[in-house]
Amino acid sequence: MQNDNLVEIEDVEFGYGDRPVLKGINLTARRGQVIAIMGSSGCGKTTLLRLIGGQIKPGQGKVRVAGESLGELDSAGLYRLRRKMGMLFQFGALFTDISVFDNVAFQLREHTDLPEDAIRDLVLMKLHAVGLRGAAQLMPAELSGGMARRVALARAIALDPMLVMYDEPFAGLDPISLGVTGNLIRRLTDTLGLTSLVVTHDVQESLKIVDYVYFVSEGVIVAEGTAAEIRASGLPYVHQFVHGEADGPVPFHYPAPSYADDLRLGGQSA
Amino acid sequence: MNKTVLDLWVGLFVIAGIAALLFLALKVGSTSAVSASNSYEIVARFDNIGGLKPRAPVKSAGVVVGRVADIRFDNETFDAAVTLRLDKRYAFPKDTSAAIMTSGLLGEQYIGLEAGGDSQTLKDQDRILITQSAVVLENLIGRFIYGQAQEGAPQ
Amino acid sequence: MLKRSIENLGNRTIQGVWRIGFAARFFVAMLLHSGTAFRRFGLTIREMYFTGVLSLIIILVSGLFVGMVLGLQGYETLQTYGSEEALGILVALSLVRELGPVVAALLFASRAGSAITAEIGLMKATEQLSAMEMMAVDPIARVVAPRFWAGVISMPLLAALFSAMGIFGGYLVGVQLIGVDEGAFWSQMRSAVDFEQDILNGVIKSVVFGIAITTIALFEGYDAPPTAEGVSGATTRTVVTSSLVVLALDFVLTAFMFRGLS
Numbered sequence: 001m002q003n004d005n006l007v008e009i010e011d012v013e014f015g016y017g018d019r020p021v022l023k024g025i026n027l028t029a030r031r032g033q034v035i036a037i038m039g040s041s042g043c044g045k046t047t048l049l050r051l052i053g054g055q056i057k058p059g060q061g062k063v064r065v066a067g068e069s070l071g072e073l074d075s076a077g078l079y080r081l082r083r084k085m086g087m088l089f090q091f092g093a094l095f096t097d098i099s100v101f102d103n104v105a106f107q108l109r110e111h112t113d114l115p116e117d118a119i120r121d122l123v124l125m126k127l128h129a130v131g132l133r134g135a136a137q138l139m140p141a142e143l144s145g146g147m148a149r150r151v152a153l154a155r156a157i158a159l160d161p162m163l164v165m166y167d168e169p170f171a172g173l174d175p176i177s178l179g180v181t182g183n184l185i186r187r188l189t190d191t192l193g194l195t196s197l198v199v200t201h202d203v204q205e206s207l208k209i210v211d212y213v214y215f216v217s218e219g220v221i222v223a224e225g226t227a228a229e230i231r232a233s234g235l236p237y238v239h240q241f242v243h244g245e246a247d248g249p250v251p252f253h254y255p256a257p258s259y260a261d262d263l264r265l266g267g268q269s270a
Numbered sequence: 271m272n273k274t275v276l277d278l279w280v281g282l283f284v285i286a287g288i289a290a291l292l293f294l295a296l297k298v299g300s301t302s303a304v305s306a307s308n309s310y311e312i313v314a315r316f317d318n319i320g321g322l323k324p325r326a327p328v329k330s331a332g333v334v335v336g337r338v339a340d341i342r343f344d345n346e347t348f349d350a351a352v353t354l355r356l357d358k359r360y361a362f363p364k365d366t367s368a369a370i371m372t373s374g375l376l377g378e379q380y381i382g383l384e385a386g387g388d389s390q391t392l393k394d395q396d397r398i399l400i401t402q403s404a405v406v407l408e409n410l411i412g413r414f415i416y417g418q419a420q421e422g423a424p425q
Numbered sequence: 426m427l428k429r430s431i432e433n434l435g436n437r438t439i440q441g442v443w444r445i446g447f448a449a450r451f452f453v454a455m456l457l458h459s460g461t462a463f464r465r466f467g468l469t470i471r472e473m474y475f476t477g478v479l480s481l482i483i484i485l486v487s488g489l490f491v492g493m494v495l496g497l498q499g500y501e502t503l504q505t506y507g508s509e510e511a512l513g514i515l516v517a518l519s520l521v522r523e524l525g526p527v528v529a530a531l532l533f534a535s536r537a538g539s540a541i542t543a544e545i546g547l548m549k550a551t552e553q554l555s556a557m558e559m560m561a562v563d564p565i566a567r568v569v570a571p572r573f574w575a576g577v578i579s580m581p582l583l584a585a586l587f588s589a590m591g592i593f594g595g596y597l598v599g600v601q602l603i604g605v606d607e608g609a610f611w612s613q614m615r616s617a618v619d620f621e622q623d624i625l626n627g628v629i630k631s632v633v634f635g636i637a638i639t640t641i642a643l644f645e646g647y648d649a650p651p652t653a654e655g656v657s658g659a660t661t662r663t664v665v666t667s668s669l670v671v672l673a674l675d676f677v678l679t680a681f682m683f684r685g686l687s
Contacts, residue, residue, distance in 0.1 A: 053559050082561035093552035097544075107560050110567070155560075273467075276474045283478045287582025290589035291628070297611070298517050298592060299618040325619065334616065 012061035023219035034196040039216035045199040086156030086164040092148040094140040101136040126154040146177030170202040310394040320404025330383040363388035367400035458566035468571040476537040477579030488587035492594025513614030516595030525588030530634035534667040538642035542663040545646025546656035580635025
């Protein structure tokens, strides 16, 4: 533990083809905290998670997890590091051909030589932590969206990782599941000593549980601060985002030629 | 699906597949290529082999006793040198004659061996001296056309 | 207009070459990561259930009918030459050399190949492959390679079953129904079908087809755009491409194997 920061991102730039997505991001995540990365849809939040997971390499800059620079690791090193990470995908990404139990047991069976008894106990413990021990024998297709996400969470923490990343954990959930998921993230982070990185655009829910927030817009970080600081922020972008206003720095209209021109009212309009 | 049930099905599938392979190998096909250790080779020269092909059967008294192993054109004697691989269980007199025959009217061509009366038998790489060439195909066609014309005439 | 269509053609060509390169890389990666498929053979057995066992019914039934049709048609033709006894030869040779491997491969492509593509494509679309990667499990080793070997092992078994079933069908129609002499049927067949030349070559063909079909199916799934249209398009491409490849390969292999033979 030479460093208090588990994740450090320095001046990272990345683009798909010639379309830049990230244009110089700086971000750190301290151990034991819940960090939120917020921003409107399509601003590169998920790309950021994929960078931290090492699924893509940054065009420029450095991504360090637990002191190791991801760009310099070979695939064996990357796989070793990933065992210490968990990731919750947007729609759970459960393996649909095996049961809930087998989903959670997947990593234990792949990466450890534990006897089946021990695996069973561990899996039931993880499922109990997300309140779904009773659903162990169900197939993923039989779960509701909120349950699927909780199972995915149990799967993500199966190997007791030090870092868990959540991709839009609140998207498409009813208010009850929303509260449950939010509390779960906070509680697991505290009890298991994890570091959580939540990518979301659900401001109200996430501000309740996070320690620190980064706002991303158009590939750069436009604001950061604790939950209270963000709520009180006077920045127009943050204000628009937090209060959900239709128009502001993020315009309601996609860039287009003048409305009047498009409707061929050329001569008459003033 | 239960893992053991699944394994059982796959096991049945593999057994059935191997059984089918064995059926093909034992019931449908036969290893015609008489293995080198159980056979000997003799050579017969023909003026014309007609449509004889490698692997064609060699029969004596209608029984398959071997296969045609190789057919070559001899550029010095200008005839065809046919190597026959015969089963070791069968020995033939030195003055055995070989003829290229056709099974049925349009069937495959094979080599028929007619045993002679010599007391000595053919050894590996020996040569059969008395041979009879294939019936030339043109003759057959000629006969066929002739027959057709006759058949058509009365109408 | 012309310029655009030429540009389009050029783009498609480059895309095609690019895809072939990617497919080759994918194939090599699959072979290199095959260790898991053998070390944990249970994974491969599981996939053999889906590719092999579930294809059994269509293979057996089609084989039976193809054999029966061969028996009928063959009899009709051979009868005009008075050589009905050769029916066994005709049925067995056409099945063992060509129809067995080829038709079984075509059925395999549409039954198992399309299922493989759809499954892998969906796993990709629902981020299951990504999730696996994030769990430090290589999807090529864990998901792709076992399916590949399951297909390669299943294909020759299915082709043999198809041929055996077809010969049985030919026997049913030729001997039991029409009344060709049973002894002649089997003995003529045995004398004309050679183990090495015909049966072994047929098996080699089906192994090659198995490699081709599963590789195409897996690649199309792995390369499918992660959308509903993407997966359905990839599934269609699997069936079309692998059918064409099977027929083309069959020509090449036949030219190599049976050239200069009766």
